[in-house]
Amino acid sequence: MWKLPSFLARTLTSGTSGLPLLPDMAEGHLPIHVNNVRSRLREIVGASTNWRDHVQAMQERKALHTLLAKRQEDLPPRRMKDSYLEVILPLGSQPQIREKYLNVYNSVRFGRILEDLDSLGVLICYTHTKQEAQPRSPLSIVTALVDKINLRKKVVHPDCDIKFTGNVSWVGKTSMEVKMHMLQLHDGDYCPVLDATFVMVARDPENKRPAFVNPLIPESPEEEEIFKQGEMNKLKRIDFSTASLLKMAPTAEERNIVHDIFLNTLDTRTVSFRSRVLPPNSVWMEDAKLKGLQICHPQERNIFNRIFGGFLMRKAFELGWATACSCGGSRPFIVSVDDIMFQRPVEVGSLLLLSGQVCYTEKNYIQVRVHSEVYDADTREHHTTNIFHFTFISENEVPRVVPKTYGESMLYLDGKRHFAATMKEI
Numbered sequence: 001m002w003k004l005p006s007f008l009a010r011t012l013t014s015g016t017s018g019l020p021l022l023p024d025m026a027e028g029h030l031p032i033h034v035n036n037v038r039s040r041l042r043e044i045v046g047a048s049t050n051w052r053d054h055v056q057a058m059q060e061r062k063a064l065h066t067l068l069a070k071r072q073e074d075l076p077p078r079r080m081k082d083s084y085l086e087v088i089l090p091l092g093s094q095p096q097i098r099e100k101y102l103n104v105y106n107s108v109r110f111g112r113i114l115e116d117l118d119s120l121g122v123l124i125c126y127t128h129t130k131q132e133a134q135p136r137s138p139l140s141i142v143t144a145l146v147d148k149i150n151l152r153k154k155v156v157h158p159d160c161d162i163k164f165t166g167n168v169s170w171v172g173k174t175s176m177e178v179k180m181h182m183l184q185l186h187d188g189d190y191c192p193v194l195d196a197t198f199v200m201v202a203r204d205p206e207n208k209r210p211a212f213v214n215p216l217i218p219e220s221p222e223e224e225e226i227f228k229q230g231e232m233n234k235l236k237r238i239d240f241s242t243a244s245l246l247k248m249a250p251t252a253e254e255r256n257i258v259h260d261i262f263l264n265t266l267d268t269r270t271v272s273f274r275s276r277v278l279p280p281n282s283v284w285m286e287d288a289k290l291k292g293l294q295i296c297h298p299q300e301r302n303i304f305n306r307i308f309g310g311f312l313m314r315k316a317f318e319l320g321w322a323t324a325c326s327c328g329g330s331r332p333f334i335v336s337v338d339d340i341m342f343q344r345p346v347e348v349g350s351l352l353l354l355s356g357q358v359c360y361t362e363k364n365y366i367q368v369r370v371h372s373e374v375y376d377a378d379t380r381e382h383h384t385t386n387i388f389h390f391t392f393i394s395e396n397e398v399p400r401v402v403p404k405t406y407g408e409s410m411l412y413l414d415g416k417r418h419f420a421a422t423m424k425e426i
Contacts, residue, residue, distance in 0.1 A: 030086075031087060031088040033090070034089045034116055034164075037087060037116070037119045041119065041123055041126070042303055044137050045137060045304070046061065046136045047304070061138075061205040062206060064136065064205040067138040068212070069211075072173055072212040072214075075213070076214060077215045077217045078128050078129075078214045078215070078217070079216075079217060080167050080168065080218070080219070080223050082127070082128060083125070083168040084165070084166070085127060085165070085167070086164070087120055087163070088162070088164075089101075089161065089162035089164070090161050091160060091161060091162060092161045095159070100112065102158050107155045108156035108157070108158050108162075110156075110334050111314030113156070113182065114313040114314050115310030115311065115313070116310070117149070117182075117310070118143055118308070119310060120164050120166055121143060121178045122141050122200060124166050124167060124168060124178050125141045125168060125178060128168040128213070128216075138205050139202045139203070139204075139213070140205060140211075141200050141203075142200065142302075142342070142345075143309045143342055144175065144201040145237070145339075145340065145341055145342065146196070146199075146338070146339075146340035147177070147197040147198065147237070147338065148196070148197045148336070148339075148425065149196040149336065149337040150336050150422075150425060150426055151193070151336065152192050152194060153194075160184050160186060161184070161185040162182060162183070163183045163184075163185070163190055164180060164183075165180065165181050166179060166180030166181065169197075169226050170216065170227055171213060171215055171216035172234070173210075173212060173213075174202050175200065175201045176199070176201075176202070176213055177197060177198070177199050177230040178197070178198045178199075178200060180195075180197075180198065182196070197233065240339070240421075245410045245414050250410070250413055254413050254416075258403075258409045265278065265402060278402065279400070279402065281399050282400045283327065283399045283400070283402065284404060285357070285402060285411070285412065286404065286408070288327045288357065288358035289356055289358065290319060290323045290326060291354065291355050292319045292354040293352065293354070294352040295349075295351060295352075296347070296349060298348050300348075301348050306346060306347055307345070307348060307350070312352075312372065312386060315352070316354060316356075316372060316386065316388040317370075317388070317390065320390040321390075321392070323368050324390070327361070327398060327401070328394035328396065328399075329396065329398070330394050330395040330396045331394070332366060332394045333392060334391075335392060335393050336390075336425065337390055337391075338391075338418060339389050340387070340388050340389070341386065342385070343384055343386060345385070346385050350374040350375070351374065353375055354370060354371070354372050355370065355371045355372075356369075356370045357371070357411065359401070359412055360401060360415030360416045361398045361400055362419065364394045364396065364398060365392070365393055365394075365398075365419065366391075366392045367389070367390075367391055368392065369388070369390075369414070369415060371384065372387075389415075389418045391419060
């Protein structure tokens, strides 16, 4: 039913960052229906569909510890095409599933796409680490980082079939980089819509300690280039983290930017450091934020009975979109998602607090940071779980966001850095 047209392999040759995706990866692969991805994951780990059975299911996974490799060298190497998967989202040919993905503008909800990408990324990694003799995987594979998602189109149509493709592109000792692509059917051709890079980590059956994964062997110069790019991405993330404004002082150029903003907002009539005036066509940063709360119900759990990372991304994106819409005064379109770090899991039953902040604006662009944290009612403590970074483009030119405090200035500079990195990519 979902047999690929022969031209799809040729369409898939454009990958993230201009790197080619090998055409022969598509040969002999029948697409998986999007509704079957989560069920396949449950089968792989032995998860129950009944919330009441989750404790027993996790107890049964403890016995899988003996199947873990003691060294990475003990695991058979894999090729990139061994993990290659295709998933079909038949919005055109199966209209009954369309409403779940539809937004008020009669286009596809990007938050739903984030959920599908997250599930597919995990399934690709389980395909890479699959052992034929083991019906259940001893690994707990979870999303550690969304490195980058770049959009190629502003609007995704709700009445045309969508295809996701992806494979493992780089492997460390216990982590895997996954490159995924989304295409949509138009006039008989699948056209690229977005490119995504996720990083997954493997843990033991109880999700407590790191676990080794199969090494990856590039088979051609093209695959060598893809693998090398994965290594460069890892080093780039380390450099970006090392230069974080939470660890290092701003550069001399950034200090001048902050001081210029400060001088431009001083009230010249009072000659006082405390008296500030908002420049024309500007908005104070403290007035460019929105907050939200989610009660994390069992319905949103993942295969390990914690809150599904895709759900967290969807909720963060929707708050980020609303924040950008409120600031810009018109419909924003997502341009890029980057540097989503999953710092700690969210347990079922948690109170999830989300805070969206416009950090930086330039012409029609809006850089939004969403901070998520869980609140423990027993200890009255807050713990950060994720930081999300979204770049939007608005239909109209947006006001300039202006920080008042030193903390807001650091958010401004961080947003400026993320925006500059995104513009360099696209």
